[in-house]
Amino acid sequence: MTNGFTKKDFKAMRTKGLENRMEAIQTQIQPKFKALGEELTQFLSMELHTEMYLHIARHARRSVNPPDSTWFAICDDKRGYKKHPHFQVGLYGDYLFIWLAFIYENEDRDQIASRFLENQAMFDALPTDFSISKDHTVSTTFALDSKELLGTLKRFRDVKKGEFLVGKVYSEDSALLRSEKALLKEAETVFRELLPLYQLAIK
Numbered sequence: 001m002t003n004g005f006t007k008k009d010f011k012a013m014r015t016k017g018l019e020n021r022m023e024a025i026q027t028q029i030q031p032k033f034k035a036l037g038e039e040l041t042q043f044l045s046m047e048l049h050t051e052m053y054l055h056i057a058r059h060a061r062r063s064v065n066p067p068d069s070t071w072f073a074i075c076d077d078k079r080g081y082k083k084h085p086h087f088q089v090g091l092y093g094d095y096l097f098i099w100l101a102f103i104y105e106n107e108d109r110d111q112i113a114s115r116f117l118e119n120q121a122m123f124d125a126l127p128t129d130f131s132i133s134k135d136h137t138v139s140t141t142f143a144l145d146s147k148e149l150l151g152t153l154k155r156f157r158d159v160k161k162g163e164f165l166v167g168k169v170y171s172e173d174s175a176l177l178r179s180e181k182a183l184l185k186e187a188e189t190v191f192r193e194l195l196p197l198y199q200l201a202i203k
Contacts, residue, residue, distance in 0.1 A: 004180050005032065005096060010172040013070065013093040021066035022059065029070060029091065030056055036089065036184060037072040043188050044074055044087060047195060053078045057090070068092060068139065073101070076202075083107055085201040087191055088165070092139045096177055098187050099167040100194040102156065102201070103136050112201045113157030113164065119200060123149060126166075126193055133165040141169055167194060 009032070012024035037054040045052045056072045071090025075081040082105040089098050102109060116122075123144065130144040134152050142148040144166065156164040168190050176182050 003032075004176075004178040004183050005029075005091065006178065007172065009091065010093055013068075013091050015066070018062060018064060018066045022062075025059070025067070025070050033070075033072040033089070036180070036187070037074065039184055040087070040089070040187055040191065041074050044191060047192065048076075048199075050076055052076055053081075055081045055086075068137070069097075071097075085112070085198055087194070087198075088136075088167075089187060094172050095139075096170045096172070096174075097133075097141075097165075097167065098169075098190045099133070099136075099165040100191075100198055101136060101163075101165045103163045103165075104161045108201075109162065109164075110157050113153050113162075115200050116153050116164075116197070117150075117157070120150075122196055122200070123166075125196075127168075130167060130193075131169050133163070135163050136165060166197065 009029055012028050015021040015024050033056050037056065041052050041054045052074050054072060054074055057070055059067045059070065069090055069092045071088045073081040073086045073088050075084045075086035077084050082103055084106065086101055088101045102112060126144060128145055131141040132144055132149060132152055133141050134155065152164055156162040170177055176186055
């Protein structure tokens with residue numbers, strides 16, 4: 001990874017127009033995603049004792065509206081990540097996120113959500129500065145220790161389009177993001193905290 005994420009990268013995510021934003025994503029952000037993603041894929045493969053694969057979001061279906069966020073995902077399927085529990089790192093226009101993600105294409109969401117609801121102590125064990133999201137296409141996040149956790153897990157279980165993402169978010173002003181070494185170490189730390197939930201989800 002040549003360097004961390006800068007103000008210029010977040011500004012790229014606010015660029016007007018599909019073509020201009022996609023060009024900025026492809027030239028500025030995706031090379032950094034590839035470098036960081038390869039390091040984290042290797043890290044997760046070693047931690048989980050199984051081969052993990054890197055997928056960089058291409059936003060190929062977009063024809064009018066520019067993507068509000070962009071990301072890379074890591075999962076145990078070489079062909080695709082959306083149906084599986086996966087790890088994500090990505091950017092909105094004002095923050096970076098590091099998630100363990102379960103999006104609506106996941107075919108086992110009712111079983112996974114039920115396991116999470118039965119093991120809520122695992123969430124109590126996570127750092128207090130972690131966050132959750134109900135929808136990977138919306139920038140709104142909630143504190144992990146908020147009253148939103150239970151409702152989000154139930155919605156993930158019961159609603160066809162329900163999603164659940166848990167991890168940590170970082171303001172575009174965070175100095176940690178400017179250092180490639182610091183960001184890599186931080187992402188490894190966050191992923192290590194999330195591994196028990198990932199392993200519960202895939203069992």
